[in-house]
Amino acid sequence: MERQIVRRSAGKPAVRAVAVSPRRRLLAWLARGGALAAGAALLPALPGTAARAQTGAAIVGSWIVATTRPQTTLATFSADGTVVGSNPPLQPAPAGVAVSALSISTAHGSWRQQADGTVGFTFVELEYDPQATLLFLTWISGSASLDSSLNAASGPYSVQVTLPSGQVVHTENGTLQFTRITSNQST
Numbered sequence: 446m447e448r449q450i451v452r453r454s455a456g457k458p459a460v461r462a463v464a465v466s467p468r469r470r471l472l473a474w475l476a477r478g479g480a481l482a483a484g485a486a487l488l489p490a491l492p493g494t495a496a497r498a499q500t501g502a503a504i505v506g507s508w509i510v511a512t513t514r515p516q517t518t519l520a521t522f523s524a525d526g527t528v529v530g531s532n533p534p535l536q537p538a539p540a541g542v543a544v545s546a547l548s549i550s551t552a553h554g555s556w557r558q559q560a561d562g563t564v565g566f567t568f569v570e571l572e573y574d575p576q577a578t579l580l581f582l583t584w585i586s587g588s589a590s591l592d593s594s595l596n597a598a599s600g601p602y603s604v605q606v607t608l609p610s611g612q613v614v615h616t617e618n619g620t621l622q623f624t625r626i627t628s629n630q631s632t
Contacts, residue, residue, distance in 0.1 A: 507626040513619035563588040598623035
């Protein structure tokens with residue numbers, strides 16, 4: 446319902462509720478500048494515009510990532526500078542932890558083109574015990590250099606595991622090997 450001001454015969458304004466169709470509401474919204482706001486929100490989704498959000502747009506896409514742990518994971522770099530990664534959701538707990546397995550969250554973070562041409566990234570994953578109590582935050586930072594095909598990359602990484610309080614309980618370093626997931630790959 447919308448309000449509509451009408452004039453009474455005595456000349457005094459009165460307000461009454463009037464049913465307005467969805468089409469009319471849309472037209473009114475567009476007239477008030479909604480189209481501009483909607484267009485701005487959709488702009489990053491248009492081909493060629495999102496890639497310009499980061500100059501290192503060659504990293505944008507999904508990757509199979511092999512680590513020197515050894516472990517294989519997945520990572521997706523978005524044009525807006527975010528990165529999402531996944532690991533096996535259940536992993537054996539390290540020695541000294543009172544539980545036998547940890548539940549691992551999806552990793553979330555950000556990436557940026559570095560001055561030296563590499564792509565720098567940082568993301569964090571959360572590690573829980575079987576009762577869903579947060580035990581550790583695992584921070585992964587690194588950099589990657591893409592090869593000339595733009596379908597492979599590699600670089601160093603470092604891991605810092607902290608308690609929820611921020612106290613560091615483990616660090617490690619290694620190398621990552623990235624292989625792009627392309628639409629023409631077969632299983």
